Amino acid sequence: MGVVVPLEEDHGRGQNAVAVLQALVRTEMEAVNEFIRERMASDVPMIPELASHLINSGGKRLRPMLTIAASKMCGYTGKDHIKLAATVEFLHTATLLHDDVVDESDLRRGKKTARTVWGNQASVLVGDFLLGRAFKLMVETKSLRALEIIADAASIIAEGEVMQLAAAKDTGTTEDAYLRVISAKTAALFAAASEIGAVISQREGSEAAALHSYGRNLGIAFQLVDDALDYGGRAAALGKNTGDDFREGKITLPVVLAFRxxxxxxxxxxxxxxxQGDRQEDDLEKAVELMHRHSALEDTILRARHYGAIAMDALAIFPESDHRDALTELVEFCINRNH
Incomplete structure (x- = not known):
């Protein structure tokens, strides 16, 4: 199936936005990656092996880059942003390990998930190990406020998982209910990753609130585009099969809109x-046709643009800088990406 989601902007511009951000934070991210390798070490061989399988699987590391870029935009000159960025990546990786078990997913970024290689029990336990490492790193920074923000995010993410589980396969799910789920599951960590950049820079107050708003709305936009791409993206670019959400019976916004x-x-x-889980050979094609009939994919992208605009406006209180420009352009990438 070809590309059917109308992403009107130039994809090259979005890809360039990520390259610009990566260039701005390259030195710090090299330190973050080294920190991650050090802190994954364990006398139990399966732990670093399984964790490395996911951490090194080709993700862009957007969340830790948000922490680095936000702290630099706020004028931070210390070293704790490295530990906090690694913390964010550990927390993200732990949630992915747990997600794949809950969702019974077989592929992530084009590779077998850890659960298909090592099993569900090992995946859950290594996820717990990474959570422990994350909280140890936070304590080392001695920032109680940063600890509070990330601890809250961890709780909210878990609540989002439970909300999603409770609403699983419920075609009566409303748009508001679905937005609550992704606000918790996805946007909470984007918000925390951004906000702690201001907190360690002693920029609590309006600037921390602005970065929280930026991250939260960026995260919502990011997930909404993911929802649309699952029915209209390219499998090779997505690193998974298009229609995975459909095959797993997930209720995402395009489904909510088409159903309503x-x-x-x-x-x-x-x-x-x-x-009911009764899917036949041509049902995915039928699902996509219904979504187009009711503009469900197009309107999901429009919703993403709305939240993306809020994210960009949140950055307006910061003085012009390369880091602010890169964070602004990152919003365009998240909305216009094809993977």
């Missing part, structure tokens, strides 16, 4: 395929 806007026959289709 559909007639009785169309709603029965969604109930059969997602709620």
């Amino acid at each position: 806007r559909g007639n009785a026959e169309e709603r029965a289709f969604w109930q059969r395929t997602l709620q």
Whole structure:
């Protein structure tokens, strides 16, 4: 299936935005990566082996880059942003390990998930190990406020997982309910990663609040685009099969919109395929056709643009700088990406 989501902007511009951000934080991210390698060490061989499988699987490390870029934009000159960025990556990796077990996912970024290689029990336990490492790193920074922010995010992410589990395969899910789930599951860590950059720079108050808003709205936009891409992206670019959400019975925003806007026959289709799990060979093609009929994919992207605009506006209180420009352009990347 080809690309069917209309992303009107130039993809090259978005990719360049990531390259610019990566160049700005390259030195710090090299230190973060070294820190991650050191802190993954364990006398139990399976732990670094399994953790490395996911950490080295080709992700862009957007969340730790947010911490570095936000702290530099706020004028930070110390070293604790390295530890906090590593903390963010450990927390993110732990949640991915747990997510793949809960979702019974077989692929992530085009590679077998850890659960398919080592099993569910090992994945959960190594995720717990990484959470422990994350909190140890936070304590080393001696910033109680940063610790509070990331601890809150960890709790919110877990709440989001439970909310998603409770609403699993429920075609009656509302848009508001779904937004609450992704605000918790995805946006909470984006918000925390951004906000702690201001906190360690002694910029609490309006600047910390602005970075929290930036990260939260960027995270929502990021997830909404993911939702659309699962039905309209390229499998090779996504690092997974298009339609994975459909095959797993996930209720995402394109489904919510198509279900709400559909007639009785169309709603029965969604109930059969997602709620009852009775999926046939041509059902994915039918699902995409229904989404186009009701502009569900296009409107999901429009929602993402709305949240992206809020994220960019949140940065306006900061003086002009290369880091502010890079964070602004990152929003465009997240909305216009094809993977």
